[in-house]
Amino acid sequence: MPDKYFPIITDTSCRTKWSWSTIHLNNGHTGSCCRASISVIDDDFENFHNTDKKIQARQLMLDGKWPGDGCESCENIENAGGHSDRQFQNQVPDIYPPELDQDPTLTTVTPVIVEVFFSNTCNLKCIYCNARYSSSIQTEDKKFNGAIIDANNFEYDDNRYRELTPKFWKWFQQHSLSLLRFQILGGEPFIQSDLTRLIDHIDRVPHPKLEFNIVTNLNLPYKTIHPHLLRLSDSMLRGNLKRVDVQASVDCWGPEQEYIRHGFDCKTFEHNIIEMINFNQFRIGLLSTITSLSIPSMNSLVSKFKEWNQLQTIFWYMHLVLPNNDSIFSPTIFNFEVFESHLNQVFESLPNTTWDDKTTRDIFLGVVGKLEKTCRNDLDKQSQLLAYLNENDRRRGTNWKTTFPWLQKELKHVV
Numbered sequence: 001m002p003d004k005y006f007p008i009i010t011d012t013s014c015r016t017k018w019s020w021s022t023i024h025l026n027n028g029h030t031g032s033c034c035r036a037s038i039s040v041i042d043d044d045f046e047n048f049h050n051t052d053k054k055i056q057a058r059q060l061m062l063d064g065k066w067p068g069d070g071c072e073s074c075e076n077i078e079n080a081g082g083h084s085d086r087q088f089q090n091q092v093p094d095i096y097p098p099e100l101d102q103d104p105t106l107t108t109v110t111p112v113i114v115e116v117f118f119s120n121t122c123n124l125k126c127i128y129c130n131a132r133y134s135s136s137i138q139t140e141d142k143k144f145n146g147a148i149i150d151a152n153n154f155e156y157d158d159n160r161y162r163e164l165t166p167k168f169w170k171w172f173q174q175h176s177l178s179l180l181r182f183q184i185l186g187g188e189p190f191i192q193s194d195l196t197r198l199i200d201h202i203d204r205v206p207h208p209k210l211e212f213n214i215v216t217n218l219n220l221p222y223k224t225i226h227p228h229l230l231r232l233s234d235s236m237l238r239g240n241l242k243r244v245d246v247q248a249s250v251d252c253w254g255p256e257q258e259y260i261r262h263g264f265d266c267k268t269f270e271h272n273i274i275e276m277i278n279f280n281q282f283r284i285g286l287l288s289t290i291t292s293l294s295i296p297s298m299n300s301l302v303s304k305f306k307e308w309n310q311l312q313t314i315f316w317y318m319h320l321v322l323p324n325n326d327s328i329f330s331p332t333i334f335n336f337e338v339f340e341s342h343l344n345q346v347f348e349s350l351p352n353t354t355w356d357d358k359t360t361r362d363i364f365l366g367v368v369g370k371l372e373k374t375c376r377n378d379l380d381k382q383s384q385l386l387a388y389l390n391e392n393d394r395r396r397g398t399n400w401k402t403t404f405p406w407l408q409k410e411l412k413h414v415v
Helices: 015-019 052-062 072-079 085-090 135-143 158-178 193-204 222-237 255-260 266-279 295-311 337-349 355-374 379-396 405-410
Strands: 020-024 029-031 113-117 181-185 207-216 241-249 283-290 315-320
Touching (some): 015 020, 015 052, 015 085, 072 355, 085 355, 158 193, 158 207, 181 193, 193 222, 222 266, 241 266, 255 295, 266 295, 283 295, 295 337, 315 355, 337 355
Parallel strands (some): 020 113, 113 181, 181 207, 207 241, 241 283, 283 315
Antiparallel strands (some): 020 029
8 A cells, every 4th residue: 555644734734743642651741742732631631632732733733833832843943944853754654643534624633653751760860851751860869959950850749650650551451552653761661660561461462553662771781671672572573563663862972972871881782782683673763862062972973873774774863952942951052163063074974875864864954954043152051051060070970071171162261
């Protein structure tokens, strides 16, 4: 059968808005992508995909208008002449609510992509993360009487998780066969019991149309990961799953990467990714968060990416650090010239063979276009970044000045 593409065609329509729901069980929020339309899950859990906010956004998109509320991320990239995530998502075939084939004006639909953040159990302390998504950061914040940034203070509400998790499993057991893609995030899924429960369910109930995706930092002993990979491999061989994706989070390479994602070990990551490649059954990808700290050493990751691609074709997805235009780790708080040569080097080094390669290059060019238009010296944000890094070093026994000597020069005028 020929590929079928998202049937709603306006200047702002986005497949994710109709197809995709993210569920945060730890705080009871839901969204239609990682940047937009955050809603509170109400007492009727089954309504998580069709909240008032999501329905209103869909109607605006039907009218050819940008709904705002986070969609500015794609709007700005497109206005800069780049290729946005919205445009990328609309190129993906065969994954949208089937009822749209009969009526493409619907604003209340069935989700076909669900991703779930279960608990915040995680072994890393990424520089731009917080206690909502990392138990390691939560422990650190308690030790030092709070987060470095007040807005990141978070008391993990275990009662909310306990309240919503049974509701999720009830929904999943009733509706999982209607899903075309399911994604589990963390924390770190490979050390969360929910991953085992998901695989148990798939073993009992075959899902031959389902793409199953795990987003992982891949920085665990291989003996922890291997049993899960064996079970997932077996599920595919028995036809219980259509495909298994493993998306590994890594932003750059070397000491800079190990500083940004504290607790990360490049040797462990490379060992694990090669072991996964040896299975020759999983669709493997990299997921990179672009920050001011990562850009100067991104090209080192391009070199590793090319090495791994010699063993198996893998994909690479990148996005700017969140929240958009507000994070102190965003490159937009510096002049574009600080990063221009590094960005050019990365683009020139990226492979350009497969469809995934071309998509990666398009997305990267979109990010570069946005940075070129929005990068401006922001002394207030730079001052906040300096204070954050100094306190971060005090807490973790690290030294940002030796890891990022270029940054020390850029911040020398900040007091």
